[in-house]
Amino acid sequence: MAQQSVAILGGGISGLSAAYYLSKYSPMTKILLVEGSKRVGGWIRSQRVSPGFHASTPSAARADIDNILFEVGPRSLRPVGAGGAAILGMANDLKLQNEMLFVRKSDPSAKNRYIYYNDEINTLPNSLSSLLLNQPPVFKSVIRSILSEPFIGIGSGQDESLYSFVSRRFNDHVALNLVGAITHGIYAGDAKQLSVKSTMRMLYDAERTNGSVIKGMLSSKPLTPILSAEQDIINELTDPDITKTTSVFGFKNGTETLSIKLKHWLQQQPNVTIITDKQVRKIEKTADDNGIKVYSDEASVTVDHVISAIPSKKLDLLLTKKNSLVNLSTNPSVNVAVVNFAFEESVDLKYNGFGFLTPHPDSSYKLPVPGILGVVFDSNAMNGQESKQNSRLVKMTVMMGGHMWDATFGNARPGELDPQFAFKKASEALNVFLGITEKPKFSMTNILEECIPQYTLGHEHRLGELHRDIKHKYSHLLSVTGASYLGVSVPDCIKNSRLLVKDLLEKGALGTREHVITGLNKIVA
Structure with missing residues (x-):
């Protein structure tokens, strides 16, 4: 041949x-x-920047100890399933083991997640005892809906929106304030528009297979069947226990480490040409x-x-x-404004967790700063990316827009939006949500146009x-x-x-x- x-x-x-x-x-x-x-890498972009404000990602970064790492796109990766096994195997093949950082499931950033609801940051329960004894306001009616869900009749099997599915099986509050927030974190999207079959398939499959989401979650069988080809990838894991102990993982110099290494590897192959x-x-x-x-x-x-x-x-x-x-x-794709901050260690974050998300805008409790999708507490979420000199800085990322772009920025299209305006709006969010008024030592704004497809x-x-x-x-x-x-x-x-x-x-x-x-x-x- x-x-x-x-x-x-x-x-x-x-x-x-x-x-x-x-x-x-x-x-x-x-x-x-x-x-x-x-450049290669697409929406994966990790950048070390010098002190001050950057209106967009600098085209090049100096290897300076004073520089700090900001992520424009994906920042942490989950090791679960065939996808997690594939990326871990790839990193291993590319000899990136010494570049990797692992966050254990016992780490506060893995255990502590938050949703902004009813004018305060609510700490989500991370154990059965906290669910029963220390429910935050956002969990009102949740236990009752969990107890009644197994008795709800099975739907038609037709595709429906995430909101419709969760509202039908649980209640409107769970659909808007919990699942609506999760949808902001993954898709920057609208739970009322996204397909349950294509975005949270395990919910759909649990109902079809077990007659109930809760029964499906309590079952010993996977909620969604694993294809044999995907199982083959999982079986290749050299350290299968890593999925039991690790919540997320990343790289010392950011997620772009992976795409840069892939490019260098490909350039060395005689059968590959990159243009x-x-x-x-x-x-x-x-x-x-x-x-x-x-x-x-x-x-x-x-x-x-x-x-x-x-x-x-x-x-x-x-x-x-x-x-x-x-x-x-x-399918449409959404635009997201990403604003990175790093403050001096004197700034009091008050929370030792991954970050917080915001409910669907149709929630009865409206956001004081509209259009905020969520805030990631980067210095909690991924330790080990900074020099000793910068290790105590408080890093965070504000994400805005998504399906709420027009409500956030009016008629300004992504290419027309002033990065300073996005920075000021993100700063306002940090003040209102977290009480942070200090000027950041480092900051950077990026406007990502049509960055996340909406299923x-x-x-x-x-x-x-x-x-x-x-x-x-x-x-x-x-x-x-x-x-x-x-x-x-x-x-x-x-x-x-x-x-x-x-x-x-x-x-x-x-x-x-x-x-x-x-x-x-x-x-x-």
Whole structure:
């Protein structure tokens, strides 16, 4: 068989992971990774900055002991499931063990989580005794709803919003103030718009399998069945006990350590070419339907297969009208303003935990500073990232906007928003919520445009339609991966790229061609 060629569109964590696994498992395959921006890593960005205010992430950082680490995007990673196993295995293969930091489940930042409710920060119960004996106001009616939930009738099985599902099985208060807050933390999204099947599948599966969410959680069986391919990834863990003791993990120099290392590893592989700062303008099938042509402004290349790891909306723009695909532009993505702070140690945070989230805006208790999604207490959440000199600084990150962007910033679009305005609004939030009025020693604002896809109602059904359309129009020529489809977290993106590559090599375009592999096959399995 002639040497096969694959073009990977997008150099975020999904594209980097696809290139990594493809090069690792098929070193004879010729791989071209094309990234439109000047850097790889996508929304993963870790930056050491000098004292003062930075209106955006500096293009370069000096290796100065006075600099402090700020995370623009993902900051901590969970080791659970196939996604956690995949990223731990990757870090191990890339010899990053000495760069990693692990937060134990016994750590206060793992045990102490908060929700701002009724004009105060509520500490969530972290044990049965605290649930029964020390309920915060946000937990009013929660125990009663837990006790009655097993007696609620089973729904139709049709997809419904997170809010609808939780309100039906528990009550309106739980749906808005607890699940609404959790949704802010994961998706910066609206629990009334997001699909329960696609965002919190375990809730849906618990009802279908056990007739009750509570019964499902008390069952010894997994709430959602684990695919055999995912179990294979879990079985590869060299230290399976790590999931029992670790809450989250990260890297001494931030999450971007992983994408930088992936890029360096790929650059050393003879079968991989990485091109950055180059926009792909169009992709189309060759006249004989045996290849697929990728066009940029200056050149074109024909390959055997394209893996699209760019957002689905961007893929939609690259396809010819004749071979366009359904549903690529249906889901919206939200904008998030991220403001990082670091204060002198004299600032009293008062809380020793991970951070707090805010309820859905339809909660009966309105936020005094609208549009705040949550605040992460970074100096609690990930110790070990700073020099001894900066180790006592109080770091935190304010996240604003998301589905509440217009309520937060009015008509200002992300590209028009003044970073100083976002900084002032975040500072106001710290004053109102935490009583912090001091001027930070370090601060940085970043406006992330369309950074988190929103899996709205019917997402899974639409993915099934997209799978069939890719199969019909592109056969073995095209597959998709990335946050637009089957999970927005870093571990999910890595896992899904790995599963895609494995299927392509074993039974798809680069293997037996026994099946057409789109990256969405599990949706219709």
